[in-house]
């Protein structure tokens with residue numbers, strides 16, 4: 001399997017062909033070895049057009065969804081970003097290429113430890129990882145220029161909007177257990193917000209004190 005060719009095909013047919021325009025997102029996903037973020041047995045499928053299992057009943061998101069959510073954050077390289085739902089660490093790696101500092105939170109310890117290992121092996125030094133329930137955000141490190149939540153919530157946990165800087169962007173899937181709508185919230189300087197809908201999506205559940213309860 002030639003991963004360089006598979007990655008180029010992914011970028012052309014899944015990202016560019018579907019309208020991803022942010023060149024920095026395209027460059028990051030053109031270079032990052034996504035196959036290292038999945039289990040070895042799944043490596044050949046790492047660049048396919050779908051989410052993949054990563055263990056613990058969790059998934060690495062579809063490449064297009066990673067690109068779309070990253071693009072919606074409108075990062076220039078100077079930002080402090082919070083990710084809730086580290087999972088495999090792939091989205092955190094993309095963010096590390098797009099922003100100045102990344103703070104990422106995962107509630108499942110084995111996933112977090114594996115992600116930390118891969119991120120360290122790639123020399124991505126601007127990522128702080130914490131193992132906890134991320135539904136309260138990361139107050140000590142707030143405010144953030146951008147927050148991305150890579151699991152679906154029934155409604156927007158209030159801490160995320162509170163922990164955004166004026167002008168900051170929050171991207172989060174909101175809706176039912178099986179299907180959600182991708183929402184972008186921009187916080188204005190006066191504390192009011194702009195809420196935009198960016199289409200349907202399917203994420204695993206955001207589980208925690210301010211979201212779904214564990215079943």
Ligand code: SAM
Nearest residue numbers: 060085087088090091106107134150206207208
């Ligand atoms: N961003 C990930 C990646 O690049 O592989 C994909 C994330 S996966 C779709 C969702 C992740 O959110 C899972 O690993 C899950 O354990 C995690 N998660 C769910 N609820 C959480 C919470 N309250 N705090 C932190 N992580 C949570």
